[in-house]
Amino acid sequence: MTRVRAAICLMVGWVGLLWLLEGVDFASGNALDSFGIEPRDVGELADVVPAAFLHFGFAHLTANSLPLLLLGFIAAVRSGVRRFLGVVLLVIVASGLGVWLTAAPGSNTAGASGVVFGLFGYLLVRGFIERKALDIGIGLAVGVAYGSIVWGALPSDNGISWQGHLFGLIGGVVAAFAFRERTRAVTAGSTVRPVP
Template identity: 40%
Template sequence: MRFRPLVILLSVIALTEATNLLSGRAFNGYGIEPRSIGGLFGIPLAPFLHGNLFHFLSNLFPLIILGALVCRLGNKVFSMVTAEIILLGGLAVWLFGRGDSIHIGASGLVFGWFGFLMARGWFAKNLIDPLVAVVVFIFYGGSMFWGLLPVASYISWESHLFGCIAGVLAAWGTSSGSQRST
């Protein structure tokens, strides 16, 4: 099944959200705490944790849409790109993020997939990827641009920025040859 890894990822995020909600957000302290040794553990955990139900729901629709567009390239590409965005983006947040906060949420992954799809359109040697990039930009470009700016102290613009950069790097890394596999 082409979308299996996305369905599994979304299910784990949703189950984590339900557990975190029922626990009174007890797990949110396990996000990325920049430049602290304990904060390193938050790198793979941050995309699964959300500050509140609205935060989770705000990420859910773009996770489904952008994730499905990445999944169309095959399960191997989806898994590698997703891991690279979470790990590289998270490490950059740990290194350079504001130290007075704990960074949580799947929006770093959302911005990473956005960056990946935009850059893949640029690097593409076919007609489909640039078309996908244009459509994604039309629907998400404006909100993604504003999300890269430090407009509110409670929003991790660092996760957005570094997720997007990690996505661009992932696109560059997958741009040579055909990456379509299941």
């Protein structure tokens, strides 16, 4: 299976799962909302990963679906599915723990927007870290197309989890470093030695 086909299957399946879960949540009278992250309660650490797959209504899910689908597809094609899954896991954990540590008391946070911000950050800096012209171009295009979302990572009191956005963005940048392609020290029979 080519990277493109694998990326399409993965992202369509992922977004489809989010819609299915929101349908179940709606039909159950929002029973899944209890899996959101409530800050600084140790028992809530178990909800860090599930919260990234849940939403508070179809409007919330609709707002996240297209950017998740597009940014996820690009990242999966450029990185390969295995590396992409590592990036997403790091972003989910960074975003969720950031919410758990810093969100307002009594709040409940869920949604894939932390992942969207993480993929944005990952794609934005990946090309510069990898030193690949195509990925630099992709990062610049992503920056132009989605750059305005950065305002969502700034502190506000509008009921949107800027903490999830900010820590997702940070997680994406960290993932670009953590999951960069390693260059080989030995090429074509010659050895590269560090300069003392």
